[in-house]
Amino acid sequence: MTVEYGVAPLKLGFxxxxxxxxxxTRYDDLPDNVIHEAKRGILDxxxxxxxxxxNPKILTFLRTLSQFSGGSGATVIGQNQKISPLDASIxxxxxxxxxxxxxxxxxxxxLHTSSPVLAATLAxxxxxxKSGKNLILxxxxxxxxxxxxxxxxxxxxxxxxxxxxxxGTIAAGTAASSLLNLDSVKTSFALGLAATQAxxxxxxxxxxxxxxxxxxxxxxxxxxxxxAYSDYDSSDEIIExxxxxxxxxxxxxxxxVLTDSLGEKWMILKNGYKPYACGIVLHPLIEAxxxxxxxxxxxxxxIEKVEAQIHPHTIKITGVENPKTGLKSKFSLTHSAAVxxxxxxxxxxxYSDDSALNEEVMSLRKKIIPIPDENMRKDQCSVTIKYKNSxxxxxxxxxxxxxxxxxxxxxxxxxxxxANAEGKLLNAKPAxxxxxxxxxxxxxxxxxxxxxxxxx
Numbered sequence: 169m170t171v172e173y174g175v176a177p178l179k180l181g182f183x184x185x186x187x188x189x190x191x192x193t194r195y196d197d198l199p200d201n202v203i204h205e206a207k208r209g210i211l212d213x214x215x216x217x218x219x220x221x222x223n224p225k226i227l228t229f230l231r232t233l234s235q236f237s238g239g240s241g242a243t244v245i246g247q248n249q250k251i252s253p254l255d256a257s258i259x260x261x262x263x264x265x266x267x268x269x270x271x272x273x274x275x276x277x278x279l280h281t282s283s284p285v286l287a288a289t290l291a292x293x294x295x296x297x298k299s300g301k302n303l304i305l306x307x308x309x310x311x312x313x314x315x316x317x318x319x320x321x322x323x324x325x326x327x328x329x330x331x332x333x334x335x336g337t338i339a340a341g342t343a344a345s346s347l348l349n350l351d352s353v354k355t356s357f358a359l360g361l362a363a364t365q366a367x368x369x370x371x372x373x374x375x376x377x378x379x380x381x382x383x384x385x386x387x388x389x390x391x392x393x394x395x396a397y398s399d400y401d402s403s404d405e406i407i408e409x410x411x412x413x414x415x416x417x418x419x420x421x422x423x424x425v426l427t428d429s430l431g432e433k434w435m436i437l438k439n440g441y442k443p444y445a446c447g448i449v450l451h452p453l454i455e456a457x458x459x460x461x462x463x464x465x466x467x468x469x470x471i472e473k474v475e476a477q478i479h480p481h482t483i484k485i486t487g488v489e490n491p492k493t494g495l496k497s498k499f500s501l502t503h504s505a506a507v508x509x510x511x512x513x514x515x516x517x518x519y520s521d522d523s524a525l526n527e528e529v530m531s532l533r534k535k536i537i538p539i540p541d542e543n544m545r546k547d548q549c550s551v552t553i554k555y556k557n558s559x560x561x562x563x564x565x566x567x568x569x570x571x572x573x574x575x576x577x578x579x580x581x582x583x584x585x586x587a588n589a590e591g592k593l594l595n596a597k598p599a600x601x602x603x604x605x606x607x608x609x610x611x612x613x614x615x616x617x618x619x620x621x622x623x624x
Contacts, residue, residue, distance in 0.1 A: 175403065175411050182408040182426045186316070187356035189430045190309045190342055195301040195609075198308060202434045203609065206304045208581055211605045212271050212441050213264050213282040214245070214621060215585035218592055219516065220266035221246020225376055230259050242291035243618035246592055253291040254387045257340075261287030261383030265332065267516055268379075268498045269445040269588075273311070274547070274571055275438030277318035277331065278448070280382060282439075284336030285310035285343045287386035292344050292393075294618045300611030306346040308436055313359070314339030315435035317407055319425040321418030329417060333368015333381030338413070340389020348397050353404070360402025361392035363413045374488065374496035441570045441581060444514035446498040449482040449546055452568040453501060456551040457508030464553065464561040468510050468528065473535050476505060477550040480540035490533070497524040505551075506532040515587075547571045596620035 198206075220226055221244075230244060233255050242256035245263055250256070264270050264283040273279045289306045292298075314335045318324060325331055341362025345355045365388040368381035396402075407413050407426060414421045444454050453476055461468075482501060491497040497504075498519050506529045507518040523529060544550075550564040567574040582602050589598035596604070601620050604611070611617060 175409060178405060178408060178410060180405070180408045180423065182423050183356050183359060183405050184352070185427045186313070186407070186430070187359060187404075188352040189427070190312070190346060191350060191352040191355045193305070193309060193431070195305045197431065198305065199434070202308055202436060203304055205436045205439060206307050207605055207608060208441070208578065209271055209282050209307065209436065209439055210286060210303075210608065211585050211602060212581050213286050214601070214605070215588035216267060216270045217245045217260055217264040218594070218621060219269065219588035220263040221592065223266060226259070226263055226266060229262065233259055241295040243294060243622045245618075245621050246594065246623055248623040253295045254390055257287045257291040257386035257390055258383035260291065261386035262379045265379040265382035267445050267519070268447060269442055269516070271439050271441050272448040273315055273435065273438055274440045274448070275315060275435060277315050277335070278325065279314055279318055279335055280332040281311050281314045281336070281339055282307075283332060283382035284340040284385035284389060285314070287383060288340035288389045289343050289347060290614065290618060291386070292347050292390050294615045296347060297613050297615065298347055300608035300614060300617075302347060303614050304609060306343040308434065309346045310339040310343030311436040311439070312430075312434070313342035315438075316426050317413065320407055320421060320423050321414040322422055323419045324417045327417065327419075328370050330368035330370050330372065330378065330381050333385050334366040334417065336368075336382060336385035337366045337388045337392075338362045340386045341392035342389075344390045344393035345396065348393050350393065350396055354396045356404045356406070357400065357402045358393045358396035360404070360406035361395050361400060362389050363406045364402065365392065366413065366417075370485075373485070374491070374493070374499050376495070378495075438572050440572060441576050441584075443569050443576065443580070443584075444504075445516050445519050446504055446514060447486055448568075448570070449479070450486055450501055450504045451570060452547055452549040452565040453478055453482070453551065454504050454508040454514045455568055456549055456563040456565045457505045458512050460551055460553050460561045460563045461509045461512050463563070464555070464559070466555055466559070468506075468532050470555050470557065471509075471532065471535055472554045472556050473537055474505060475537050475539055475552045475554075476501070477539045477541045477544060479544045479546045479548070480542060481546055483538050483540050490530075491524045494520040494524050500533070501538055502533040502536040503529065505536045547573070593624045594620065595622055595624055
């Protein structure tokens with residue numbers, strides 16, 4: 169009788185096949201719509217990072233990192249200094265996710281893919297003198313890795329893991345492997361080295377630690393690829409193995425999605441962009457409250473109560489009832505509903521510490537009654553507002569703006585980028601940076617882009 173040990177090979181080949189696809193894919197293999205979506209993602213994420221680049225908490229973190237950072241070669245976004253790619257990716261990744269304004273994939277995995285992937289590829293790519301085409305390819309492949317691996321582990325999120333930290337590490341490692349032109353074997357090793365570093369806990373929602381997950385994932389991804397490049401090995405069954413990622417991070421597994429329709433079904437095409445600076449599951453609620461406010465045109469003081477039918481998942485992860493800080497308020501459905509009605513927007517200012525402690529906002533928060541509805545999709549909701557004069561206003565949102573079914577336009581993303589970058593002391597004007605990104609496939613060295621987004 170043969171007793172197989174815990175990590176005995178299963179020889180299913182999923183990790184190896186996926187690694188071969190990533191190692192063998194070239195820029196010219198990418199469809200035009202995939203390339204265009206990558207540009208949209210780069211534009212949106214860089215704007216989010218620039219917006220946070222002068223935040224006092226970010227600057228404190230940068231001072232801490234700078235004391236111990238060895239080497240140089242990678243730009244810190246919005247600053248006039250360069251540090252090592254490993255450290256620059258940490259700080260830039262945290263910037264991009266700091267305000268929770270960055271893109272979110274909605275195709276079965278709620279993942280902020282761009283923060284870890286672009287923080288890694290821009291830092292490593294600048295150091296390695298890579299081109300705009302190299303950046304696009306690595307970004308797209310990072311998306312494939314993060315989302316597909318996430319789909320192999322359906323209950324991963326339910327276990328309390330923050331997917332941007334866990335899956336983001338694997339995505340960043342894959343993207344960095346592409347930049348380093350690793351072969352299929354070394355790419356599989358980089359996947360293993362990245363997956364073994366995967367971490368990030370949902371308990372840290374509403375704190376600075378949440379955005380730190382994105383930066384740490386970016387840096388760990390670079391390290392994984394560099395180690396594989398230097399002949400460090402790992403399991404070549406890191407996803408499907410007996411003790412692999414999907415087994416230990418999820419109660420259930422679905423390995424086929426890792427390799428299903430590779431090169432035909434591109435994950436980046438399901439990316440979503442945020443019109444509001446908070447968790448994307450709150451967006452349909454915010455949208456409904458904004459529409460109701462405009463339609464009724466009745467002051468919030470006249471509201472008796474608000475009944476919001478929403479997906480139970482929204483209540484589960486954004487149930488902070490009385491947030492005291494701006495970061496906490498991003499996970500408060502009552503706060504989001506309140507600012508949506510009162511201010512008819514939900515941008516950076518609506519999720520500040522001042523907004524969280526605003527007496528009018530706090531008063532309306534108490535009148536919001538969430539009603540879980542299993543029949544609602546995560547991008548859907550229905551709000552009924554009852555006023556003191558007996559009037560009732562009902563607004564239903566079928567698909568929130570920014571989702572795949574209701575995408576934002578290119579012009580919307582440009583406007584969002586300019587608003588995020590306006591007033592920052594950068595080496596190029598926001599409109600010029602946007603033009604550079606739309607033409608990024610012709611950029612010979614992405615160092616030019618990083619110079620543009622650094623401080624004067």
